[in-house]
Amino acid sequence: MRRTAALILIGNEILSGRTRDDNIQFLATRLGELGIPLREIRVIPDIRTTIVETVTELRARFDEVFTTGGIGPTHDDITSPCIAEAFGVPWEIHPPTFALLEAHFGAENFNTARQRMAKLPRGATPIPNAVSIAPGFSIGNVHVMAGVPRIMRAMFEALAPTLKQGAPVFSRTWHTTSLFEGALADGLEAIQNRFPDLDLGSYPFHRDDGRKGVALVAKGQDRDAVEKAAQAIYELLKEKGGAPVEGELPP
Amino acid sequence: MRRTAALILIGNEILSGRTRDDNIQFLATRLGELGIPLREIRVIPDIRTTIVETVTELRARFDEVFTTGGIGPTHDDITSPCIAEAFGVPWEIHPPTFALLEAHFGAENFNTARQRMAKLPRGATPIPNAVSIAPGFSIGNVHVMAGVPRIMRAMFEALAPTLKQGAPVFSRTWHTTSLFEGALADGLEAIQNRFPDLDLGSYPFHRDDGRKGVALVAKGQDRDAVEKAAQAIYELLKEKGGAPVEGELPP
Numbered sequence: 001m002r003r004t005a006a007l008i009l010i011g012n013e014i015l016s017g018r019t020r021d022d023n024i025q026f027l028a029t030r031l032g033e034l035g036i037p038l039r040e041i042r043v044i045p046d047i048r049t050t051i052v053e054t055v056t057e058l059r060a061r062f063d064e065v066f067t068t069g070g071i072g073p074t075h076d077d078i079t080s081p082c083i084a085e086a087f088g089v090p091w092e093i094h095p096p097t098f099a100l101l102e103a104h105f106g107a108e109n110f111n112t113a114r115q116r117m118a119k120l121p122r123g124a125t126p127i128p129n130a131v132s133i134a135p136g137f138s139i140g141n142v143h144v145m146a147g148v149p150r151i152m153r154a155m156f157e158a159l160a161p162t163l164k165q166g167a168p169v170f171s172r173t174w175h176t177t178s179l180f181e182g183a184l185a186d187g188l189e190a191i192q193n194r195f196p197d198l199d200l201g202s203y204p205f206h207r208d209d210g211r212k213g214v215a216l217v218a219k220g221q222d223r224d225a226v227e228k229a230a231q232a233i234y235e236l237l238k239e240k241g242g243a244p245v246e247g248e249l250p251p
Numbered sequence: 252m253r254r255t256a257a258l259i260l261i262g263n264e265i266l267s268g269r270t271r272d273d274n275i276q277f278l279a280t281r282l283g284e285l286g287i288p289l290r291e292i293r294v295i296p297d298i299r300t301t302i303v304e305t306v307t308e309l310r311a312r313f314d315e316v317f318t319t320g321g322i323g324p325t326h327d328d329i330t331s332p333c334i335a336e337a338f339g340v341p342w343e344i345h346p347p348t349f350a351l352l353e354a355h356f357g358a359e360n361f362n363t364a365r366q367r368m369a370k371l372p373r374g375a376t377p378i379p380n381a382v383s384i385a386p387g388f389s390i391g392n393v394h395v396m397a398g399v400p401r402i403m404r405a406m407f408e409a410l411a412p413t414l415k416q417g418a419p420v421f422s423r424t425w426h427t428t429s430l431f432e433g434a435l436a437d438g439l440e441a442i443q444n445r446f447p448d449l450d451l452g453s454y455p456f457h458r459d460d461g462r463k464g465v466a467l468v469a470k471g472q473d474r475d476a477v478e479k480a481a482q483a484i485y486e487l488l489k490e491k492g493g494a495p496v497e498g499e500l501p502p
């Protein structure tokens with residue numbers, strides 16, 4: 001069964017260059033393992049109309065949509081009310097979350113800003129947050145998580161068992177130095193034509209230490225086809241004079 | 252003058268988790284320096300209709316659009332013909348690029364696959380590639396670059412002097428440990444209201460080594476306003492019992 005996912009990173013810090021993303025690779029890898037491969041990623045700013053329109057578009061096009069960022073207590077944390085708007089439901093105090101946060105912060109420190117984190121779109125299910133308590137949430141096929149990587153990962157692992165999984169994706173990789181894509185392209189295309197349901201990828205590398213070459217990857221949900229394509233890739237690399245090594249080039 | 256940019260990363264390797272992105276932060280930072288701040292990023296697969304539709308949408312919405320990936324010689328390198336399709340122009344041999352690549356590879360190694368890299372959308376201007384010769388290109392407000400970070404950076408620096416720049420973005424940051432967003436949110440919102448044209452950001456950190464706290468950033472094109480907002484942020488952090496340190500938390 002094929003299932004698909006999209007990811008929306010919400011906030012200005014990636015767009016401004018302040019922060020290097022540390023969430024995409026984790027989520028891409030975990031979603032592949034769960035058989036819900038990631039098909040599109042968007043990085044958008046904290047602008048209400050942009051968030052509402054992006055969520056509305058992607059939740060119609062993909063089986064599952066994940067968001068990170070914008071669910072803290074500050075004025076620029078507007079993800080949660082925007083999701084409510086995208087679903088056309090009120091954004092309101094969620095009493096069990098209110099009680100949880102009041103107990104965590106203490107009544108005297110549970111100020112108006114922090115009380116915003118106790119508001120969810122009506123009908124949402126909280127995603128537990130083992131790190132800093134304030135939850136994410138799921139509503140329909142949209143899953144809203146924190147942007148801080150430690151917290152996002154804890155939320156994702158709490159969420160994962162509730163997701164409907166697809167067939168896992170298998171992958172085999174060979175790399176070689178001293179051979180380049182241009183010499184392999186025709187042979188690789190012939191292998192792709194033999195295995196049309198697989199994704200065959202060609203990834204040149206050119207490292208600062210001078211190592212140059214290419215990694216060829218066969219990927220798909222049919223494990224037997226992946227194995228056969230990987231064997232054909234190995235033979236192609238040998239035939240062209242390469243020294244194929246299984247896996248990715250080490251750092 | 253306000254100018255805006257969008258970035259499209261084309262290819263399956265980020266989406267599958269195979270590759271950690273190493274281009275976004277570089278481009279976000281350099282575009283901020285040039286006064287063409289990045290407003291949206293998309294990561295999309297090597298699918299013709301997706302590439303054509305994404306380029307068509309974003310080039311209408313932003314002043315400049317940058318793409319990375321999909322311009323090599325292999326079957327999955329389809330960015331260049333897709334850009335031609337988005338602009339409604341033929342994708343054809345560009346004679347100076349053909350001559351350049353033939354001289355580089357030698358006539359006997361300049362096979363059909365490599366000759367694809369000599370084809371550009373009609374009317375495109377090549378972007379020189381000091382690393383591996385095969386150029387990127389600009390057409391209209393769309394700038395097409397390689398995905399390999401070393402090559403992308405060389406192309407971007409060749410392209411940068413040709414871009415119409417906007418007013419540069421200034422930024423000041425204070426961070427503190429032992430204070431959290433929830434205690435600062437109201438004060439920060441008051442500062443935002445005093446400086447509505449600035450972006451004030453609040454970025455909690457929670458490191459694996461146990462350091463927890465928050466960084467507050469003031470950013471905008473009016474340097475004097477940025478300085479004043481940064482002073483107000485410093486005073487807010489002191490008032491709330493923090494120990495403000497200028498700049499980001501070190502790694």
